[in-house]
Amino acid sequence: MTDRAKSLPALEPIAQQGRLSGVKLSGEWNLRNLCDAPGLRRQLRNYARNRALHWDLEAIEVLDNAAALLLWEAWGQTLPAGLVLRPEHQRMLERWQEQEIPDTAPPRRHIGVILLFLYHTLVDFCRQTADLIALLGQLLLDVGYLLRHPGSVPWSEISITIYESGVRALGITALVGFLIGIVLSYLSALQLKLFGAEIYIIDILGLSVIRELGPLLAAILVAGRSGSAMTAQIGIMRVTEELDALSAMGISHSLRLVLPKVAALAIVMPLIGVWTSSAALLGGMFSAQNTLDISYMQFFLKLPDTVPLLNVFIGLLKSAVFGFLIALVACHFGFRIKPNTESLGNETTNSVVASITIVIMVDAVFAILFMGIGMPI
Structure with missing residues (x-):
């Protein structure tokens, strides 16, 4: 052995x-x-x-x-x-x-634990709401300061944010808008053929895209693309202690970081919304021409009659509000990031989820407020 x-x-x-x-x-x-x-x-x-x-x-x-x-x-x-x-x-x-060996059995879930979890969730929600309102108030104070001191407007930061969030997003927004237009036109054509009302595809596409889908799609894409980038940028500045350096030099975080992002997205989002709506209409025209034999010229001529101009202004207003809220929420979660990589990932995810949720909620409010405005007679 x-x-x-x-x-x-x-x-x-x-x-x-x-x-x-x-x-x-x-x-x-x-x-x-x-x-x-x-x-x-x-x-x-x-x-x-x-x-x-x-x-x-x-x-x-x-x-x-x-x-x-x-x-x-x-x-x-x-x-x-x-x-x-x-x-x-x-x-x-x-x-x-x-020695006393600790009991490793998982704790029992009872009603007290659930109530405590709900309490902490409610407290955290109220605290975040208060921080968001405080950030909005500071933003208004910065706007008042810039009105008295026009030379302090951060034009370079606004310009680079417009380029990063607007120009570089044109490709993905056009692609998604074009594909959504094709899908919407194709599905609507299947139902309109049953009633012999193929010409009403222009009404459906015009109202749904210009008034609702165009601004909403653009806002969701920008929230996922640019909103997350803004949150991560501020979070990296927290991790590398750049925010502390700005405070030591007496430079306002809101004036140099929040205001340029909010102003840039409020300016560029209506343009991206128009761009996305145009791409969606082109996709709908392409699908309508192939499935319903409606020519491009007929589509162009009938579209202004079926969609009043007021819908365009409603879409532009919604896009500007969406851009303002996306940038504000992204900056709010960016400043919540702690100096560690785990917090960076969590808060960036929370920023995207919160931005998209707020965009959809505000879109529903707009739909209710403007329910009888801009509709064809």
């Missing part, structure tokens, strides 16, 4: 007069050997259920803390009556007897 086989932990039952009277343990009882012998641990638990057995541990060569804890838990956290072992091993087991 090799030395390796001799050192393996072993468990041997002891029988007297034809019945089991005890258990003898031998070998090296350490964590490494026990991990390689899961069947041995199962036998140990089975024998430990019989409280009348006596245990002989004198033949154990090595006993570490992990094996001692395994024996201690198998015996029900108490030493058996007929236990024979070496003095050094006895001290190791008595150490576990003196």
